[in-house]
Amino acid sequence: MKTSIIAITNQKGGVGKTATTVNGAAAFTEIGLKVLLIDLDYQANATSYLGLKHKAKQKGRTASQALLKDLPLDRVVSTTSNPNLDVIAGDMGLSKLSREKILDPGAAMLLKQWLESNSISKYDIILIDTHPSLDLLFQMAMTASHYYLVPMFAEADPFDGLEYMFNEISQIKMGLNKQLFFLGLVITKFDKANATHKKFLSLLEDFCKEHKIKIRGIIPDSKAVASSSSLQKPLVWSNPKLPIAKSHIQLARELKPEMKGVRMGRTQKTPAIVETPEHIVALFDEEPVSRNVEVF
Template identity: 60%
Template structure:
């Protein structure tokens, strides 16, 4: 069994990054795939989603990285035997500031995960920090794959372009095998004209730059917030809802691509400079059209 490490990444807040991390990890656990969720965000929202904040006081990622504790000594168990968590905590913020000028600091997480304990897991999901800082760099250097959740409106899409540029630099200098699984649209409302138009636009753009826009779309749902408030994943709190089934579909859609470190020909990473001019014009036109509709 090869371990596959997936970073869930987007520098924009509010796009469903942590919800995707939590519920994708829980979906794989539901499918009986041994999964580890690493909370690499000092806000610790993924940790809180499982009610593990109190337990994380001494067992957390920052402590493990600071004093090189073995992975199996900081693992927190969840109610699902197939899902474990490495907690995020405020100490990650301090660690990031302290280590940023140290040579090779970007390899801190990757080196820590280079251990026998990692072989127990088929899938490792990293909930990244929503800022292009050392925590983000460490996560992307440690990952084999990355998945980008986006909200189908203009601002999060702009952020996607800048993040792809940053990831391109990380691929070139730190982690050449890093593989983009695709873009997943979250919080999607089929009745919202803006969402429908941007979904269409995103598909055109992704086709142009040869990036996968995943077929699975995560619908907008208040159940995400309610399950988080109940400190449970969707699969255990609202198992039959469309949003829960969508995360299961996403887990199935990604599985064929997950086979550890990618070998052979490396995947290129498009950057903002590669965007065709006609796509830019299409974007400007659609934004103007939406604004005119809003006035009417």
């Protein structure tokens, strides 16, 4: 199996990118694959979730150090309790890197070139957690990846801002990374007992069919997500019997047959999505407003 690089992306924050990356990485190990997780978000939530933030920073084992100093892979990887999951930690240095390199021609190629000059072939899958912005870090992730996956919540306007992201991806596909392939959506924090969520899914399925977009997985809403970060272990390992853990394993199984590294000669049109259809937005109209309500 060739190494396949998947970016987990959505320019909206708080839609389950990090939870999907961390548990997705653990799920791939559960189905027998060797995984490298690269945390390309300077908030380093994936790194914190795995309990590596402090140690990795102290030892200079971070993505920013790798890229700024061109350090070799074995100098920047952090190991985990599972020999099949390694991590390159995120830290605030990524913010500095993105500011410093912004005017460098070719800066978007930095991660790709770094990966190409290191022996990544021992990994079957590399998952890149991204941060919610279309800046240089996003460009680096999308230029280095073979595939991307877009997590979203069941909410009123799930495609909000995705128009810009798809536009940016179209540009990258025209130049730096022609083979970049959209795997599809993952619906996260889904509550099957919630009638609005159920209706949302049914309408979204119709919409996605029409636009030839795949829904690759439905990840249930689970209180265990919040508490698991204190365990410093992905739920998939700490609570494998929970429905959320099983849904991540199912997602990994669904994606595994797709993983072929670069798909030479196969290009894909980026979805021409402009906005969330009205009838999906309207679904949430009746919901009680629970935030920022001013009482007169």
